[in-house]
Amino acid sequence: xxxxxxxxxxxxxxxxxxxxxxxxxxxxxxxxxxxxxxxxxxxxxxxxxxxxxxxxxxxxxxxxxxxxxxxxxxxxxxxxxxxxxxxxxxxxxxxxxxxxxxxxxxxxxxxxxxxxxxxxxxxxxxxxxxxxxxxxxxxxxxxxxxxxxxxxxxxxxxxxxxxxxxxxxxxxxxxxxxxxxxxxxxxxxxxxxxxxxxxxxxxxxxxxxxxxxxxxxxxxxxxxxxxxxxxxxxxxxxxxxxxxxxxxxxxxxxxxxxxxxxxxxxxxxxxxxxxxxxxxxxxxxxxxxxxxxxxxxxxxxxxxxxxxxxxxxxxxxxxxxxxxxxxxxxxxxxxxxxxxxxxxxxxxxxxxxxxxxxxxxxxxxxxxxxxxxxxxxxxxxxxxxxxxxxxxxxxxxxxxxxxxxxxxxxxxxxxxxxxxxxxxxxxxxxxxxxxxxxxxxxxxxxxxxxxxxxxxxxxxxxxxxxxxxxxxxxxxxxxxxxxxxxxxxxxxxxxxxxxxxxxxxxxxxxxxxxxxxxxxxxxxxxxxxxxxxxxxxxxxxxx
Amino acid sequence: xxxxxxxxxxxxxxxxxxxxxxxxxxxxxxxxxxxxxxxxxxxxxxxxxxxxxxx
Numbered sequence: 001x002x003x004x005x006x007x008x009x010x011x012x013x014x015x016x017x018x019x020x021x022x023x024x025x026x027x028x029x030x031x032x033x034x035x036x037x038x039x040x041x042x043x044x045x046x047x048x049x050x051x052x053x054x055x056x057x058x059x060x061x062x063x064x065x066x067x068x069x070x071x072x073x074x075x076x077x078x079x080x081x082x083x084x085x086x087x088x089x090x091x092x093x094x095x096x097x098x099x100x101x102x103x104x105x106x107x108x109x110x111x112x113x114x115x116x117x118x119x120x121x122x123x124x125x126x127x128x129x130x131x132x133x134x135x136x137x138x139x140x141x142x143x144x145x146x147x148x149x150x151x152x153x154x155x156x157x158x159x160x161x162x163x164x165x166x167x168x169x170x171x172x173x174x175x176x177x178x179x180x181x182x183x184x185x186x187x188x189x190x191x192x193x194x195x196x197x198x199x200x201x202x203x204x205x206x207x208x209x210x211x212x213x214x215x216x217x218x219x220x221x222x223x224x225x226x227x228x229x230x231x232x233x234x235x236x237x238x239x240x241x242x243x244x245x246x247x248x249x250x251x252x253x254x255x256x257x258x259x260x261x262x263x264x265x266x267x268x269x270x271x272x273x274x275x276x277x278x279x280x281x282x283x284x285x286x287x288x289x290x291x292x293x294x295x296x297x298x299x300x301x302x303x304x305x306x307x308x309x310x311x312x313x314x315x316x317x318x319x320x321x322x323x324x325x326x327x328x329x330x331x332x333x334x335x336x337x338x339x340x341x342x343x344x345x346x347x348x349x350x351x352x353x354x355x356x357x358x359x360x361x362x363x364x365x366x367x368x369x370x371x372x373x374x375x376x377x378x379x380x381x382x383x384x385x386x387x388x389x390x391x392x393x394x395x396x397x398x399x400x401x402x403x404x405x406x407x408x409x410x411x412x413x414x415x416x417x418x419x420x421x422x423x424x425x426x427x428x429x430x431x432x433x434x435x436x437x438x439x440x441x442x443x444x445x446x447x448x449x450x451x452x453x454x455x456x457x458x459x460x461x462x463x464x465x466x467x468x469x470x471x472x473x474x475x476x477x478x479x480x481x482x483x484x485x486x487x488x489x490x491x492x493x494x495x496x497x498x499x500x501x502x503x504x505x506x507x508x509x510x511x512x513x514x515x516x517x518x519x520x521x522x523x524x525x526x527x528x529x530x531x532x533x534x535x536x537x538x539x540x541x542x543x
Numbered sequence: 544x545x546x547x548x549x550x551x552x553x554x555x556x557x558x559x560x561x562x563x564x565x566x567x568x569x570x571x572x573x574x575x576x577x578x579x580x581x582x583x584x585x586x587x588x589x590x591x592x593x594x595x596x597x598x
Contacts, residue, residue, distance in 0.1 A: 008566060012559065019555050026546040048548060180548045187552060187585075191559070195578045327572040329563050329579075 003150045003323050009332030016188065016336045020169055020343075023180045027173025033372045037174035037379050038106055038355040040268040044176075046522070048183055049274065050281025053089075053265040054289075055182035058189060059345025060338050061142050063293055068314035070290075070297020071307055073235040074214065074223025075542050077297070078290045082535040083248040085286050088256035089279040090528040096257055097266060097524075099426055101275040102509050103500050106267070108260040109360040115425050115501045116436030118364065123440060124418065125360035128260055129353055131411045133386060136349040137393020138408055141401075143342035144394065150319055150335065159394050162339070166347050167387040170354070171380050175268055178344075178351040182265075185340040186285070192334030193292035196318070199325040200299035210295070213302035223298065226542055237463050246469025250476045254415030258422055261352035271512040276524040283531040287538060296321055346390065354382040409468065410451050416472035417443025420479035429502045433493055435486040443479025450474050549593035556586025 031037050069077040105111045109128065113121035140159055147158035169177045204210045214223045222228070222235050230240035238247075256262060256279065266278035300317035301307055303324070308314045322334050358379045363370075367378075397403075421440050424431050450471040453459045461467035500507035520526055563579025566572070 008562075012562065015558065016555070019551060023546065023548075023551060030546070176546075180546065180551070183548055184552055184555065187556065191556070191578070191582055195574055199574055327570070327575055329566040329570075329572065329575040333559065333563075333578070 002152060003319070003331060003335070004328070005151055005331060005335065006328045008328050009335060012329070012332035013336045013339065016340065017165060019184070020165065020181055020340075023184070024169030024172035024177045027169075027176040027180065030176065031174055031376065034106070034359075034375050034379070036176075037376045038359065039264070040174070040176040040179055042268055043270045044179065044268050044274070046269060046274040046277035046281050048179065049265050049269045049278040051186045051285070052179040052182040053262060053278050054282035054285050055186040055189075055341075055344055056262055056265060056348035058186065058289070058341055059139060059348075060146065060341040061139060061345065063189070063193070063338070063341060064146075064315050064318055066290070066293040067297035067300065067317040070294035071301040071314045071317045072297075074219045074298065075226050075294065076234065076236050076238075077294045078226055078538070078542070079243050079247060081286055081290050082538055083243060084252040085256060086283045086531055086535045087248060088252040089283040089286065090531055091253065092257045092263075092266075093276045093278065093280040093283075093524050094528045096422070096426065097276040097279070098272060099501060099503075100263060101267060101269070101272050102507075106359045107356050108258060108263055109356055110364075111501070112421075112425075112436060113360070113364065115498070117433040120433070120436045120440060121360055122365060123437060125356050125364075127414065127444065128356050129361065131414065132261065132349040132353040132356075133389045134393055134407055135411065136346045136353070136386070136390035138397055139342060139346045139349065140390055140394035141397035143339070143346075144398075146319070146338065146342070155398065156395075159391055162343055162346070163387050163391045163394075166343050166350060167384060170347055170351055171383045174376075174379065175264065175351050175355070178347045179265060179268060181340075181347065182344050185337075185344045188333070188340050189337040190292065192330075192337030193296070195330055196321055196325060196334060197292045197295050197299075200296055200303070200321055203325065204299055204302055210298060210302065214298055217302055219301065223301075224542070226539060228543065236465060238465055238469075242466060242469045246466075246473055250416045250419070250472040251412070251468065254417075254419035254472065254476075255412070258415050258418040260356060261348045264352055264355060271514055271517075273513060273517045273522060273524065277522065277527065280524055280528045280531060283528075284534070287531065287534055350383060350386050350390065353386045354379045357382040357386070406451075406455065409464070410448065413447045413451065413468055413472040413475060414444060417447060417475045417479035420476045421483065424480065424483050425502070427503050428487075429495065429498055429505060430487060430492050431483060432487045432490040434490045435483040438486045439479045439483030442482040443475045446478040447471055447475035547593050547597075549589050553586045553589030553591075553593060556582045557590065558586070560584070560586055 030041065035042055066077060100111060103111060103114060105114060109121045109125040112124050140163060143162055144155045144158040147153040148155050169181060201207065201210060204213055211224055215221050219235060230243060266275045269275040269278050297317050300321050304320055307317065322331060326334055358375055362378050363375055417440055420443060421436055425436060454461055454467045461470050495505060499505050516522060560579045560583025563575045563582060567576030567579055
C-alpha cells in the first residue's frame with residue numbers, strides 16, 4: 001500500500017523538521033547545569049509538562065495499535081484509556097508526585113537509592129536502561145516499516161535519518177527540546193487525526209451510520225459495547241475482574257506511576273503543584289484520544305472488507321484511511337503527525353535512558369563527584385551511544401521481529417513489581433533496604449518466568465491479554481510477599497533517613513507554591529477527581 | 544531570551560493553516576480548506592496568548 005504523497009506533502013513534512021531542529025538549537029542556549037539538561041531546569045508550567053506527559057506515551061505504535069484494537073475488539077478498546085490510564089494518572093498526581101518531586105531526585109532509580117540502597121538503584125537502573133534501548137529500537141524499526149510501506153523509503157535510510165534527527169535535538173537541547181517537541185507533536189498528531197476521523201464518519205454516514213454498519217460487520221453488536229458480557233463472551237475474551245484489576249490496577253498503575261520516561265516529564269515541572277498537575281492535566285486529553293483512534297479503527301473495519309484477514313493487517317487501519325480520505329496537503333500533515341509521534345516516542349526513551357545512565361549508573365557507581373559540566377557531557381555522550389544502540393536494535397528487530405515482540409510484551413509487565421515495591425515503600429516505613437532489592441528482583445523474575453511458561457505453552461492463560469494480566473498480577477503479588485518476608489528478617493532504616501520519602505514522615509521543605517496556585521483550576525485534587533468523574537461519565541455514553 | 548513554545552506552536556500552525564487554505568482554494572479540496580482555517584485560527588490563538596501573557 002503506497003500513499004500518493006506529492007511535493008506539497010513533502011514540503012509540509014520538511015517545515016516540521018526544520019522547526020524541530022530549531023527547537024533543539026534554541027534550547028541549547030539555556031543549558032549549563034545537569035538540572036537544565038536532564039530536567040529542563042525544573043522550570044516548566046503544568047500545561048507543557050502535562051501535554052509532554054501524554055505525548056511521551058502517544059507514540060505511533062500506540063496510535064496505529066489502538067486503531068487496530070478498535071477494528072479488532074471494537075469499543076472495548078476504550079478500557080485502555082478510561083480504566084487503564086486515567087485512574088493511575090490521577091493517583092500519580094495526587095498521591096505519589098509529592099514524594100517524587102519534593103525529594104529532589106532526578107530519576108526513579110535515584111528515589112529507590114534514597115528509600116532503599118544503592119543496589120536497588122542499580123538493579124532498577126540497569127533494567128530500565130536496557131528496556132529503553134530495546135523499546136527505542138523497536139520504535140525505530142516500526143517507523144522504518146511504515147515509511148517503507150507508505151512512502152517507499154528503503155528501510156536502512158529511514159532508520160538512520162530518523163535516528164539522526166532525534167539524536168540532534170536531544171544532544172543539543174536535552175530534556176527541554178524533547179519536551180517542547182512532544183508538546184508540538186501532540187497538536188500536529190491531532191491536526192492529522194481529527195480531520196481523518198471527521199471525514200471517515202462523513203463517509204460512513206455519521207455516528208448512526210457507523211453503528212449500523214458495525215452491527216452488520218464481523219464484530220457485530222458486541223463491537224459497540226464496553227462492559228456488556230464481560231462476565232462471558234466478548235470480543236477481547238476478557239473478564240471484568242481482569243479488566244478492573246489486571247488492566248486497571250496492576251498493569252496501568254505499574255506503567256504510569258513508575259515508568260521514568262513518563263515521570264521525568266513531571267519532575268521537570270516548575271514547582272510541586274505543577275508536578276502534581278502534570279499527570280492530571282494529561283488525563284483530560286487521554287480521555288478523548290480514543291475518539292480519534294478507536295473510531296477510525298471502527299470506520300476502517302466497515303469501510304474495508306476483510307480488514308485483519310489475509311494480507312491486510314489491523315495495523316493498516318489508519319494508513320488505509322489516510323490513503324482513501326485525505327487530499328494532498330492534509331495528507332502531508334497526517335504523515336508528519338505519524339513521523340513526529342514515532343520520533344517523540346523514541347525521544348522519550350532516549351531522554352529517559354541518558355538521565356538514568358548518567359545519574360544512576362555513571363555518577364552513582366562509576367565516576368562520582370565531578371562537576372555539572374562533566375555530567376552534562378556524559379549525558380550527551382550517553383545520548384549518542386543510546387541512539388547508536390537503538391539503531392543496532394532496530395536492525396536486529398528487522399531480522400528477528402518475533403523476539404522483539406516478545407521482549408516488548410515482557411517489558412509491559414516489568415512495571416508491575418516495581419509498583420508493588422513503591423506502594424510498600426511509600427506507606428510502610430518498616431520496609432527495609434534489602435526488602436526493596438529482593439522484592440523487586442523476585443517480582444521481576446516471576447514476571448519473566450510466567451511469560452516464558454506461557455510462551456512455551458506450559459501454562460495456558462487463554463489469550464495474550466489474559467497472559468499479561470496474570471503475569472503482572474503474579475509478579476505484583478510475589479513482590480509484596482518477598483518484600484514482607486525479607487523485611488521481617490532484616491533491620492529497618494533509621495526513621496531520620498526516611499523523612500520526605502515515606503507517608504507520614506514529613507520533612508520541612510520550603511513551600512514552593514506560586515501566586516495563583518490556590519485557584520480551583522490549579523487544584524490537583526479537584527481536577528483529579530474531575531478526570532475520574534469524566535471517565536466514568538464517558539462510559540455512560542457507551543456501556 | 545527564553546524559548547516560548549507557544550510562539551513556536553502558534554507560528555507553525557498559522558503557517559500550515561495558510562498553506563492549506565491556499566491549497567484548498569486553488570485545488571478546490573474542501574477538507575484542506577476547513578482544516579486549514581481551523582489550524583490558522585488555532586495558531587493565531589496561541590500567538591495571541593503568547594503576546595498577552597509573556598513569560
